[in-house]
Amino acid sequence: MPDAILSMTGLDAHYGDFQALYGVDMHVDAGEVLAIIGANGAGKTTLMRSITGLLKNGPGQISHDGADIGGLRADEIALRGIAMVPEGRQLFPSLSVKENLMIGAQVGRKGPWDLDAVYKLFPILDERKDQQSTSLSGGQQQMVAIGRALMSNPDLILFDEISLGLAPVIIKDIYRALPGIIGEGMSAIIVEQDITKALSVSSRVYCLQEGRVSLEGGSDQISREEISRAYFGIE
Amino acid sequence: MDWLNAIVQGTLLGGLYALFAAGLSLIFGVMRLVNIAHGDLIVLAAYLGLTVTTATGIHPLLALAIVVPVMAAIGYVLQRSLLNQTLGDDLLPPLLVTFGLSVIIQNALLEGYTADPQKLSAGGLETASFALGGLTLGVLPVLTFAIAIAVIWGLQWTFYQTALGRAFRAVSDNQDIAQLMGLNRRHIFGLAMALALAVTAVAGILLGIRTSFDPSIGGGRLIFGFEAVIIGGLGNLWGTLIGGVILGVAQTIGAQIDPGWQILAGHIAFLIILAVRPNGLFPRISA
Numbered sequence: 441m442p443d444a445i446l447s448m449t450g451l452d453a454h455y456g457d458f459q460a461l462y463g464v465d466m467h468v469d470a471g472e473v474l475a476i477i478g479a480n481g482a483g484k485t486t487l488m489r490s491i492t493g494l495l496k497n498g499p500g501q502i503s504h505d506g507a508d509i510g511g512l513r514a515d516e517i518a519l520r521g522i523a524m525v526p527e528g529r530q531l532f533p534s535l536s537v538k539e540n541l542m543i544g545a546q547v548g549r550k551g552p553w554d555l556d557a558v559y560k561l562f563p564i565l566d567e568r569k570d571q572q573s574t575s576l577s578g579g580q581q582q583m584v585a586i587g588r589a590l591m592s593n594p595d596l597i598l599f600d601e602i603s604l605g606l607a608p609v610i611i612k613d614i615y616r617a618l619p620g621i622i623g624e625g626m627s628a629i630i631v632e633q634d635i636t637k638a639l640s641v642s643s644r645v646y647c648l649q650e651g652r653v654s655l656e657g658g659s660d661q662i663s664r665e666e667i668s669r670a671y672f673g674i675e
Numbered sequence: 676m677d678w679l680n681a682i683v684q685g686t687l688l689g690g691l692y693a694l695f696a697a698g699l700s701l702i703f704g705v706m707r708l709v710n711i712a713h714g715d716l717i718v719l720a721a722y723l724g725l726t727v728t729t730a731t732g733i734h735p736l737l738a739l740a741i742v743v744p745v746m747a748a749i750g751y752v753l754q755r756s757l758l759n760q761t762l763g764d765d766l767l768p769p770l771l772v773t774f775g776l777s778v779i780i781q782n783a784l785l786e787g788y789t790a791d792p793q794k795l796s797a798g799g800l801e802t803a804s805f806a807l808g809g810l811t812l813g814v815l816p817v818l819t820f821a822i823a824i825a826v827i828w829g830l831q832w833t834f835y836q837t838a839l840g841r842a843f844r845a846v847s848d849n850q851d852i853a854q855l856m857g858l859n860r861r862h863i864f865g866l867a868m869a870l871a872l873a874v875t876a877v878a879g880i881l882l883g884i885r886t887s888f889d890p891s892i893g894g895g896r897l898i899f900g901f902e903a904v905i906i907g908g909l910g911n912l913w914g915t916l917i918g919g920v921i922l923g924v925a926q927t928i929g930a931q932i933d934p935g936w937q938i939l940a941g942h943i944a945f946l947i948i949l950a951v952r953p954n955g956l957f958p959r960i961s962a
């Protein structure tokens with residue numbers, strides 16, 4: 441795949457003696473939105489942590505723009521242009537909203553995203569910029585987490601459980617903002633519990649089951665039966 | 676007038692204790708590291724000041740221009756080469772390693788400088804004084820207190836107004852996510868230790884001008900620093916200054932009652948505050 445921006449070959453992941461990913465093969469093409477679905481505990485977050493370098497993985501298992509990034513630290517991978525909106529937001533509680541956004545820019549990559557662009561995308565954050573990040577509602581915190589990731593001007597952005605724990609109207613807002621976020625030549629990986637949503641925003645989808653890829657295909661070609669089989673492992 | 680005098684002198688003494696404590700507070704705040712060698716690093720700074728002043732003949736306060744960057748460099752290298760490896764979920768390894776470091780520094784100072792008490796001579800600054808409303812204030816204690824306020828203000832400003840301070844707070848909040856923002860925590864920790872030892876350098880020089888020192892006195896300075904930090908509340912630098920002042924005032928009032936009670940009175944004040952407010956007077960995160 442010549443224009444894969446990210447590819448994983450035989451990716452394993454471990455927590456101590458426990459193996460959470462088994463030989464995952466996966467790729468993300470430049471400019472595409474990839475969805476990853478799977479039951480709780482399937483290994484989706486583990487996959488995100490491996491890509492971003494928070495979990496160690498072996499040499500040759502992950503490559504970005506053709507270079508092996510398996511041995512790099514998380515901050516070095518961030519510098520290469522991979523950003524994450526982590527599960528559960530995970531804002532910095534001692535930092536104001538504006539400071540949370542500014543710390544994303546510390547990576548120092550050039551691009552369209554700066555404070556003004558984020559405030560234009562989520563105007564409420566401009567009003568709340570001096571508040572502690574933990575004083576915001578869940579949806580607003582998710583906006584900060586998205587803005588913080590965008591501030592590093594990544595070429596690949598990972599969303600882990602983008603709508604988990606948010607009110608339906610907020611989820612709608614965030615999905616409405618998504619094309620504007622991913623539009624400008626960025627690639628994205630979206631981990632989402634809501635399969636319909638996941639399929640509607642993505643071009644391809646992978647299903648994980650107990651640490652293995654159980655299904656892979658075009659988002660508009662995969663059938664519901666295939667998905668439930670891949671999801672739960674029911675024959 | 677004696678009592679007022681005791682309170683004023685104790686307040687000024689508190690400035691020195693706050694300088695002992697600020698580095699401890701900063702290190703604990705950023706990386707949850709309890710540095711048992713902190714007092715010995717203060718004494719090391721005093722000895723570095725001694726070497727610089729005797730080698731060049733310059734005033735000890737001018738020697739700060741050399742001792743501060745040297746201590747900062749020592750801090751960065753120490754953190755990156757040794758202390759970073761001890762950090763993790765367990766608080767015990769850094770305690771043990773810094774305890775070992777404390778022993779090593781004391782023995783190295785004994786080898787290099789002998790056990791003889793030393794003093795930094797500041798050309799009369801030690802004894803200079805002026806009268807103010809019936810009280811006699813030493814120039815050095817007043818200067819020390821002013822420096823303490825300036826240092827704490829500077830640390831506070833660094834923490835809350837600069838990109839470095841933002842990085843300190845982010846790493847302290849969540850190391851993993853900070854790493855995702857391109858911050859290498861090992862480097863950030865190195866910078867925090869450099870800043871802490873730069874403050875330690877100031878404390879060490881002022882200590883060396885004020886009293887005589889020998890390689891064994893680090894432990895006592897560590898205790899005063901700890902007590903000031905805990906009284907003020909962990910993670911609050913202005914609280915640390917107030918903690919230092921409370922400790923200093925308790926000591927001078929104790930000494931006013933009976934000269935033998937000076938140190939004991941400080942410890943008692945510390946224990947009382949710990950009993951009444953286990954999180955200190957001004958904890959950053961109220962429990």
Ligand SMILES: Nc1ncnc2c1ncn2[C@@H]1O[C@H](COP(=O)(O)OP(=O)(O)O)[C@@H](O)[C@H]1O
Nearest residue numbers: 455458460478479480481482483484485486487
């Ligand atoms: N820190 C951890 N230590 C040990 N096991 C973990 C840890 N985090 C996740 N796991 C295990 O790894 C597996 C995959 O978890 P995770 O990647 O979080 O799944 P998902 O995000 O798909 O719900 C689960 O069995 C989970 O219990």
Ligand SMILES: [Mg+2]
Nearest residue numbers: 484485527601
């Ligand atoms: Mg998860």
